[in-house]
Amino acid sequence: MATICAIGLMSGTSMDGIDVAILKTDGVSAIEAGPSLFVPYEAEFRKRIEASLETARQIVKRQERPGELVELEHEITIRHARAVEAFLSSSAGDWGRPEVIGFHGQTVLHRPQAGITVQLGDGALLARQTGLPVVYDMRANDMAHGGQGAPLVPAYHDALARCLPEPYAGGFPVVFVNIGGISNITYVPAAGDPIAFDTGPGNALIDQWVLREGGVPFDADGAIASEGHVVAGVVERYMAAPFFLKSGPKSLDRNDFTLALAEGLELSDGARTLAAVSAKAILKATEHMPEPPRLWIVCGGGRKNPHIVGDLRTGAEKMGATVIVAEDAGLDGDATEAEAWAFLAVRSLKGLPLTFPTTTGCHEAVTGGILAQPDKMGLPGG
CATH class of the missing domain: 3.30.420.40 (ATPase, nucleotide binding domain)
Known part of the structure; x- marks a missing residue:
């Protein structure tokens, strides 16, 4: 299978900043990891995200963005775009020309028993800001098929485990x-x-x-x-x-x-x-x-x-x-999750499963993600 160069973006539950990584992969077994970058959130912005967790408790439908969450989602997305720009303007930009971005966003609510998981991040805006296709919202389809929407990294871990030195x-x-x-x-x-x-x-x-x-x-x-x-x-x-x-x-x-x-x-x-x-x-x-x-x-x-x-x-x-x-x-323990999101973006583009009954409880192995093109509002992908 053909390899694709992808960027992965991850902001995890520690809410300390943005991890950026680049990967060349076929989404199955061929994995060539490139450089990575960490862009920290300043203390005040981190406090804003932490404070938003209380507001997020009001969400009943995953598309809702009550209170300050609309503005915060916009700011988080712009910060991710600036992180990509910084990454590609560094020596990392010479490693490979990315064809897609895998965008996790910032989780502010995860209630699998209610079928709701919310990650702040506007994939369409990120695509327009970076000029690159973006695969985002990768948890939703799993939950629509009975899964918990987490964890998603196992597909990447499985691939890594089979090519250990x-x-x-x-x-x-x-x-x-x-x-x-x-x-x-x-x-x-x-x-x-x-x-x-x-x-x-x-x-x-x-x-x-x-x-x-x-x-x-x-x-x-x-x-x-x-x-x-x-x-x-x-x-x-x-x-x-x-x-x-x-x-x-x-x-x-x-x-x-x-x-x-x-x-x-x-x-x-x-x-x-x-x-x-x-x-x-x-x-x-x-x-x-x-x-x-x-x-x-x-x-x-x-x-x-x-x-x-x-x-x-x-x-x-x-x-x-x-x-x-x-x-x-021989792995980069700081970049593994960001690499995983690059890997999952490629799998999404190829229609390959992101989750399995044994990882999230979904009824069957399913793909997921929405593909946003730089000049479009976002189309179903994967």
Whole structure:
């Protein structure tokens, strides 16, 4: 199959900025990853997005944009357009000429039980601003076919798992762990479709905790947590949530877990304990896997927290498994999700499935996405 050069844009549940990545792929197995870029949101804009989550709770139909959400969606889209311009005007622009953009947008509401997921981002506006075709709104068709609309990255994880370098090649089952604001896993067997689901809080609770208690937006390299201790009782109270008893597919909204169970902890103890919660939640996911994985590959911002990764490694080793970070396998752990959106855009253009019954609970494997051309308002695509 012919390869297509695509840009992927991702702004995740950590709401810290925009990841830009470029990829040449056939949407199946040929993958050549190029450079990437991170464009951070300034603190005030990040606060605006966080504040919008409360407004988004009013949404009943996914097309609704109450209150400030209309203006915010416009601004988010323009910032993505400027990120693409900055990326292509850098040396990355010499790597390949993009033919399409995969645009995630900013999730402000995810209520799969109500069949609603809302990502702020105007694909038609982005296409006009960049002069490139844009595939966006990739979750909706999955939900229309009975799926939870998340996670979508597993199709890309599955492709990556089947082309790992030595000494990791062929070490199935492989599990990719993406630790963003919320953590999710993709279980890749030697044969068959991937299995995927959200595992629980990732960085979100830690970020909220250190911002509230320490006035900093995140715990850089786990420095705050390194001064603290794990309060086991708090970890166990988090692990008692009914969510962990459910098998996949399952997905979370950023607000499904809160800081309520950590109230009263000292700053560093809270940061360390919440890191332990993130790791324990990931390990608990093995209860819903067909067999224990042999290899765990950790991606996303959470791989930079040595406490999350250390706890995960300790627990996995007891199960006879190896834990590595993305870079150990020659991957870019910061860019994986943005790369995935480029990969999914190509799959959408080719009418290939983005989701599977084993990843989102959809009735059948389905494609998705809307294709917006630079000179048009957006036509059904994929």
